[in-house]
Amino acid sequence: MQEMLLTGRGGEGVVLASQILADTFARAGYWVQSFPEFKAERRGAPISAFLRWDADEPIRRRYKVRECDVLVAISASPPSARSVAMLRPGGLLLVNRETRFPHRGDYRVARVPGSQVARRNRILSAEGRPMGNVAVLGAAVRLLLPDGLDFLEEAVRARMGTLAEPNVLAAREGYRLCTTQHTIGSDTPYEPAEAPPPRPPLPPFAVSLTDSRVNHTGAWSVERPVLLEACNVCGLCALFCPEGAMRRVNGAMEIDFDYCKGCGICEAVCPVRNAIAMEEVPA
Amino acid sequence: MTPELPRGRTVLTGNEAAAVAAVLARAQQIACYPITPQTLIVERLAELVAGRDDVVFANLDSEHSMFGYALAAERAGSRCFTATSSQGLLYSHEQLHRASRERIPLVAVNVNRSIVAPWSLEPDLADSISQRDTGWVQLYCSSGQELLDSVLCAYRIAEEAMLPVLVCAEGFLISHTAEVVDVPSQEQVDAFLPPFRPPEDWLLDPRRPRAFSGLPEPNDYATYQHNVAEAHDRTRELLAEVAHDFAAAFGREKVASLEITGDRAAETAIVTIGTIGETARELLTDDEPPLVVRVHAYRPFPADELAAALEHVSHVCVIDRAPAFGAPGALGEDVRSCGIPATDIVCGLGGSDVTPETLRAALARSRVESPERAAVYLVGGA
Numbered sequence: 001m002q003e004m005l006l007t008g009r010g011g012e013g014v015v016l017a018s019q020i021l022a023d024t025f026a027r028a029g030y031w032v033q034s035f036p037e038f039k040a041e042r043r044g045a046p047i048s049a050f051l052r053w054d055a056d057e058p059i060r061r062r063y064k065v066r067e068c069d070v071l072v073a074i075s076a077s078p079p080s081a082r083s084v085a086m087l088r089p090g091g092l093l094l095v096n097r098e099t100r101f102p103h104r105g106d107y108r109v110a111r112v113p114g115s116q117v118a119r120r121n122r123i124l125s126a127e128g129r130p131m132g133n134v135a136v137l138g139a140a141v142r143l144l145l146p147d148g149l150d151f152l153e154e155a156v157r158a159r160m161g162t163l164a165e166p167n168v169l170a171a172r173e174g175y176r177l178c179t180t181q182h183t184i185g186s187d188t189p190y191e192p193a194e195a196p197p198p199r200p201p202l203p204p205f206a207v208s209l210t211d212s213r214v215n216h217t218g219a220w221s222v223e224r225p226v227l228l229e230a231c232n233v234c235g236l237c238a239l240f241c242p243e244g245a246m247r248r249v250n251g252a253m254e255i256d257f258d259y260c261k262g263c264g265i266c267e268a269v270c271p272v273r274n275a276i277a278m279e280e281v282p283a
Numbered sequence: 284m285t286p287e288l289p290r291g292r293t294v295l296t297g298n299e300a301a302a303v304a305a306v307l308a309r310a311q312q313i314a315c316y317p318i319t320p321q322t323l324i325v326e327r328l329a330e331l332v333a334g335r336d337d338v339v340f341a342n343l344d345s346e347h348s349m350f351g352y353a354l355a356a357e358r359a360g361s362r363c364f365t366a367t368s369s370q371g372l373l374y375s376h377e378q379l380h381r382a383s384r385e386r387i388p389l390v391a392v393n394v395n396r397s398i399v400a401p402w403s404l405e406p407d408l409a410d411s412i413s414q415r416d417t418g419w420v421q422l423y424c425s426s427g428q429e430l431l432d433s434v435l436c437a438y439r440i441a442e443e444a445m446l447p448v449l450v451c452a453e454g455f456l457i458s459h460t461a462e463v464v465d466v467p468s469q470e471q472v473d474a475f476l477p478p479f480r481p482p483e484d485w486l487l488d489p490r491r492p493r494a495f496s497g498l499p500e501p502n503d504y505a506t507y508q509h510n511v512a513e514a515h516d517r518t519r520e521l522l523a524e525v526a527h528d529f530a531a532a533f534g535r536e537k538v539a540s541l542e543i544t545g546d547r548a549a550e551t552a553i554v555t556i557g558t559i560g561e562t563a564r565e566l567l568t569d570d571e572p573p574l575v576v577r578v579h580a581y582r583p584f585p586a587d588e589l590a591a592a593l594e595h596v597s598h599v600c601v602i603d604r605a606p607a608f609g610a611p612g613a614l615g616e617d618v619r620s621c622g623i624p625a626t627d628i629v630c631g632l633g634g635s636d637v638t639p640e641t642l643r644a645a646l647a648r649s650r651v652e653s654p655e656r657a658a659v660y661l662v663g664g665a
Contacts, residue, residue: 018461019294019296019461022294022461022462023294023461026292026293026294026463031462031463032294032461032462032463033460033461033462034460034461034462035455035456035459035460035461036455036459038404038455058463059462060426060561060562060564060565061561061562061565061639062425062453062456062457062460062558062559062561062562062637063562063636063637063638064636066638206400206401
């Protein structure tokens with residue numbers, strides 16, 4: 001049995017990718033099991049999915065993957081040290097990037113420019129970001145099931161409906177553009193991830209010990225409103241803002257980005273043309 | 284356009300498998316209210332029956348109304364399906380009692396999710412285990428395949444026993460897990476499950492107005508309760524019969540009440556329920572492997588079968604995935620009620636992971652604890 005961890009962010013299709021890959025392995029005759037780990041159900045939150053596959057026997061174990069043979073980073077950002085620490089010695093890391101991934105540890109690295117492939121094939125999220133998940137799967141299949149590209153295409157067609165065709169092209173390109181890095185020995189000393197600090201004792205009642213206002217939920221936002229000159233400070237946005245993050249101060253509107261989640265309701269309710277615009281939050 | 288049902292060896296999540304089973308069972312009315320982690324069942328059902336004029340898809344305003352609707356629709360002669368989780372099942376509590384006492388052969392899927400407080404979306408069995416005295420037949424599954432198969436069997440059991448059946452599957456561990464599921468054809472299912480033909484006297488019939496569940500004499504009330512108890516007792520045999528018919532019809536084994544794996548001459552046994560029973564099989568390759576007993580039919584409780592399975596075992600460790608405050612865990616209590624001394628270990632609450640190491644720790648702990656102790660809780664990542 002082989003175990004895989006797929007990481008990314010809510011909205012990037014990490015869970016769907018794990019299901020498509022499970023379907024691909026099943027079509028190739030394997031027994032499979034894939035399941036997500038949701039921490040918070042929101043876009044942009046870190047998300048993991050797991051995949052197990054076995055050529056011979058049904059997979060019976062029903063617990064989370066603790067260590068993996070393969071780590072697939074669907075996001076274009078590098079995987080966290082915690083995820084990498086889950087790779088078994090000699091394991092495989094597949095990253096969504098064009099350039100070499102600096103690594104130090106007993107694992108192999110492969111890379112695929114998944115986001116670029118997605119952008120070329122116009123596979124974009126509602127916000128216009130490239131969805132590189134299926135391109136990365138093309139690379140995963142090249143590495144793990146080299147004769148399985150047809151099965152991947154079938155699985156994509158079975159699960160992606162009207163979005164299938166550009167994704168089939170992305171899968172093929174990902175398969176073609178996958179490169180494995182030459183493994184450099186451990187000339188750089190491997191530094192294991194720092195152990196997390198010990199947890200404070202659990203309070204006797206399930207009530208948080210900190211003031212909820214320290215949770216700056218504005219950090220969740222992928223977009224944020226910008227006030228433009230046409231704003232006449234009518235205050236309608238403040239009335240509708242679900243976070244109470246807009247208010248009128250000294251004859252101008254003010255936005256508290258500590259709590260603004262970038263939902264865009266202010267822009268939607270604004271009665272004035274060119275008074276509010278949504279812009280992408282820089283990474 | 285109504286999408287086609289998957290067919291044959293396919294990859295489905297547990298929720299999808301449950302939805303497909305409801306369609307294959309030719310449910311005529313589907314009563315819905317969403318709740319995580321069950322929501323995908325009704326979402327998938329909505330897609331699968333869209334545009335069909337032989338299925339009523341009813342969106343209700345709460346789980347309480349949903350069960351009320353389903354009970355009435357059954358009385359009117361429709362085969363019904365519904366599904367819920369956690370707080371939704373608890374909110375339906377009074378309807379659940381009513382269903383069994385009115386002898387409504389409803390089939391519902393409960394995707395197990397722990398109970399507030401504190402909030403959690405993750406699985407344990409507290410929601411349905413705490414409904415054990417509502418008179419429903421309860422079946423606990425350990426895979427998507429068993430969930431699909433059990434929904435099909437549940438209609439046979441419900442309609443022959445005139446009892447409601449709750450088919451339970453742990454959230455995420457089954458509901459959101461995509462795995463290989465063999466989906467039978469409609470023809471195979473039709474040959475196994477005949478159309479819904481409840482007794483005439485039980486049916487709501489506008490041409491024959493009668494009072495349903497009116498106020499009886501106290502002794503008659505007691506007799507009706509006794510009838511439900513007797514129906515449960517008869518269901519033990521029915522479970523075996525339906526499992527036998529299932530295997531003949533679909534060429535796939537079906538657990539009736541208990542799944543017993545390993546050597547019956549083993550010194551130690553683990554008795555558990557749900558997916559923990561699958562993970563426990565990993566102990567079968569240990570140096571001193573235990574006998575693994577997974578309870579599939581929790582109500583009616585398979586007491587005689589369990590006592591027979593454990594006849595040669597000298598040490599019994601029960602793994603409960605639901606808390607019971609001020610008493611042993613429910614499964615532990617049931618095992619002890621068969622006259623079997625057993626240590627009761629409660630673990631896996633709120634989705635805490637149960638691995639083979641957890642079970643080895645449970646076994647080790649059970650050897651040093653008195654079987655008279657109510658229950659031992661393994662918490663904090665044990």
